[in-house]
Structures are given as structure tokens and as C-alpha cells.
Amino acid sequence: MEKSDGRDTLARIAEAKLVCERKISLQKSKIDSLHAFYVNRFESVNSTAQQTTELQEKLGKLKGKLRKGEDDLTEAHTVRARKEAKRVAIAKSLAAMKEKNADLKRVVEEQRATKNKYAALISQRSKVLADCQEKCNRSKEHIELMEGAISWYNRALSFRIENNHGVKFIFTNISRQNSDKEYSFVIVLKGNTYNVLECNPALDTQKLVQELNKSNELFKFVRIMRQKFQEAEGARVHGSANDRQSLDVSQAPSEVQVSTNYRQESPWKKGLKPSECMSRTREGKEGHEVPSPGSRRAAPLKALNKHASHG
Numbered sequence: 001m002e003k004s005d006g007r008d009t010l011a012r013i014a015e016a017k018l019v020c021e022r023k024i025s026l027q028k029s030k031i032d033s034l035h036a037f038y039v040n041r042f043e044s045v046n047s048t049a050q051q052t053t054e055l056q057e058k059l060g061k062l063k064g065k066l067r068k069g070e071d072d073l074t075e076a077h078t079v080r081a082r083k084e085a086k087r088v089a090i091a092k093s094l095a096a097m098k099e100k101n102a103d104l105k106r107v108v109e110e111q112r113a114t115k116n117k118y119a120a121l122i123s124q125r126s127k128v129l130a131d132c133q134e135k136c137n138r139s140k141e142h143i144e145l146m147e148g149a150i151s152w153y154n155r156a157l158s159f160r161i162e163n164n165h166g167v168k169f170i171f172t173n174i175s176r177q178n179s180d181k182e183y184s185f186v187i188v189l190k191g192n193t194y195n196v197l198e199c200n201p202a203l204d205t206q207k208l209v210q211e212l213n214k215s216n217e218l219f220k221f222v223r224i225m226r227q228k229f230q231e232a233e234g235a236r237v238h239g240s241a242n243d244r245q246s247l248d249v250s251q252a253p254s255e256v257q258v259s260t261n262y263r264q265e266s267p268w269k270k271g272l273k274p275s276e277c278m279s280r281t282r283e284g285k286e287g288h289e290v291p292s293p294g295s296r297r298a299a300p301l302k303a304l305n306k307h308a309s310h311g
Helices: 003-158 207-216 218-238 276-281 293-308
Strands: 159-165 166-171 183-190 193-200
Touching: 166 218, 183 218, 193 207, 207 218
Parallel strands: none
Antiparallel strands: 159 166, 166 183, 183 193
16 A cells, blocks of 8 residues: 555656656746847847947938038039129129110210311311411510510619519619619509509609509609619719719610510520610511500519519
């Protein structure tokens, strides 16, 4: 009985052992399966991670290329905008040049018409120009005569001229005691009126200036002023009329028209006397224009001003 119980127990134990071995084998199989699964899974995840890393690197490179492409695109847009602006400017410039060309053509036509008009005027005025040239030649001869007249006065009356605030006439050879002693007066023309600003020694010139403004005979006034200085010097020295012989100025001109320009050649080289110069000046030549009263009044002082500055 005991032996049969022992066999049963061993049988149950052996059966239980078989069951346990089957379960262990089954669990071991499951564990191996899970191990293989997780290994495969790990390898798959690792591969995926590597791929992800590679893709990230590629993505970074693509982003760099994309940024470069965007920069290139921006630059291309800028260049395009610049070229477009240049094209618009060139188009405007061409339009302006076309318009200007049209204006120039119109101006050329107008200038051509004006040229023809002035050509006709020049043709019409050629005779007038020839007449003016002839008058100019007469004026040159007139200037030579006036220069000779002024030179004659300088020698005959022993005076010189200075130009400052007016025209200053300075006489010498009046005083017998001192031939270098100077007698002077300053005359100025304001408008059409002569005025004596100063006189040394002092003389009563009011009536003489009034007569000068009526007659406009400046050189006659200068001649009379020298005579007045001589009389004053004679009265101072002798208490009577001047006993010093005055220079003979009876042939000097009483009316002179003096130009404002001078030439170096004097009419004395032509053998003319002062009276002949003045006679030819007053008479003029046929067709010579007569200056206006205002210009005739101002001409002597202008000539003397220039003569003083040149001297």
C-alpha cells in the first residue's frame, strides 16, 4: 500500500515536473521571443534615430541652401528693380531727347528765318555802315586836331592839369619874382553847369562862371583866369596893372569841342597852326554830325580828365 502511494506521488511529481518543464519551456520561448522582439525593436529604433540624424543634417543643409536661394532671389529682385528703374529712366530720357530734338528743329527753322531776315537787314544796312566808317575817319582827324589844340594851350599858357575831384588847372610863369610859383583853380561840371570849387589865390569868379555856363567856352575861361592871376600878381607887387608882358594868345580858339579819346600823332606835324586847327574844328566837314549841347559842354572836361590821367 505504501509502495503504491509512493509510486503515485512520484508519478504526480513526475507529471508536475513535466508540466513545469513545459511551462518553463513555454515561458523561455516567450522570453526568447520577447528578447528577439525588443532587440529587433531597438535595432529599428536605432536605425530610425540614425536616419533621423541624417535627415536633420540634410534638413540643415537644405535650410542653408534655401536661405541662400532666398538671398539670391532678393538680390535678383533688387537687380530687376534697378534695371526696371534704369529702363524707365532711359525711356524718359529718350522721350525728352525726342521732344528736345523737335524743339531744336523748330528753333533751327526759326533761326533760319531769322538769319534770312538779318541777312536782308545787313544788306540794307551796308551803306549805313560805310557812312559810319567815313564818320569814324573824320572823328580820328578831329581827335588829332583837338590834341594839338590842348598841347598848344599847355605850351602857350604854361599850365598843367591834374584830375581829382574835378579838373585842376595849375599855372606857372606868372610871378616875375618866382616863375615856379603855382596859381590854380579847380572846376567841375555837375549836370550841365560849371562850378569853381577852389581858387588859389582867391579871385572873384562868379561872373566869369556865369559867362562860362552861357557860352560854354571853357578854354576862353582858362585864358581869362590866367589873365586874372597875372593882374592879381601885378597888383600885389606894383599896386597897379600887371607890367609883365603876357603871352600872345590872340590866335587861340574861343570855342573847342574835345573828344574823350586821344592819339599820339599831333596836327603840328602836319604844319597846322592853332587857329587853323580850331577853324577846321568849328567848320567841320560836309555830313559831320553836330554834338548835342550837353555833350558839347561835357566834352572839354572829359578830354582834359583823360589828358591829365595820361600825363
